[in-house]
Amino acid sequence: MAQRSIYEYSAKKLIADELEKYFPEFKYHRKLAVITPKTNWVKFEKEHPWLKTDRLVAKPDQLFGKRGKANLLLLDADLTQLKKFVKENLGRQIEVGSTKGELKRFLVEPFIPHEKEFYVSITSEREYDILHFSFEGGIFVEENWDKVLHIPIPIGTDITDFDLEGKIKGLGELKKIVIPFLKGLFKVYVDQDFAFLEINPFALTPDGLIVPLDLKARLDDTAAFRHANTWGNPESPIEFPASFGQKSSKEEAFIQSIDEQTGSSLKLTILNRKGRVWTMVAGGGASVIYADTIVDLGFGNELANYGEYSGNPTREHTELYAQTIIDLMTEKPDPKNRPKFLLIGGGIANFTDVKATFQGIVSALRKSAQKLKDANVRIYVRRGGPNETEGLELMRDVGKEIGVPIEVYDRYTHMTRIVPLALGEGN
16 A cells, blocks of 8 residues: 545545535535645635635645644635735745645635644554544544544444444434434545545534544555546646645656556655665565665665556566656666665565566666666565566566676575665665
């Protein structure tokens, strides 16, 4: 699973569109608007006439929390106050933790008077989804985490028949609305391939309506192909923005664009463009293990990238992925002419065709033969899975063909053995 955060705006739109299917009593106002440096106020006010009549809330929508504690939350304001707040904050540099960034995006919605705030989140583990609930939602939920109920729900459970009411005692008459809401929310979580969902708080209005006030969410982006009608809604398409203060490089953006075209997973994060240790690892779990091994051997400062290819990508997509990494690592040779290392690793695949993916990698290696030599690149391969014999033979042959050192190992070699074999040279 590849978990990627989405804007609060997108998450609320998705919940608004889907929750009524399972919880008809959810009557969300759907009044959401986003302000950026490109916002034309005349057009903006015309498209959202409620801005002139409703009391308003505004806050940054850039994947960071604790906005209230940081005094970045405008409450119960009119349009004039909103404009003043945005003028003072849009484009302002702030620091969140140790990360500095610019405020570029604000979410605006109606101010909702309410009497009671609750907390709910849903997380996923291997065998369970876990619903976390508290009667005390709001900015101090972390300080009162001992009051949060943690309810494991086995994967595959029909939440309709699950005794959630028996797990959450003390709701009284509120159970008639809160329990159906939580069950409906859980169905949306599962149906739309959320990986994390937190509403802190959701409010109960005097007239008995539930309204999500603050919402954070991550989706399993490898499931995008399954949700063209919901994630790809023309009115509010799902975006996967970079974390606050971070910008995607052109190479990272390119791989992301390919990833979005396929049900497979292609991920790339550049850690150090000058690093000498580059990885091309099959599988998300394997990528973590390889990165940990490289760091454990004392080469963390030389680790150039982090990422993975998995889910049986096509030969063409694998070639584009490989070519991107090769272009990055050969961009500039090491100033001391020390070797660079490309670790093409992975576990034993269940269904990814090793031969097909290696054909893509081999094609990229052939096209880059001279660049690889000029950058003094040494390649180490370890892989297993369907058609591994043919795939590994392709790697051996291309090394001889282009004159680049390539050492090849099969499933009978420990998965990360190629890491010390490469880095143990002490170069």
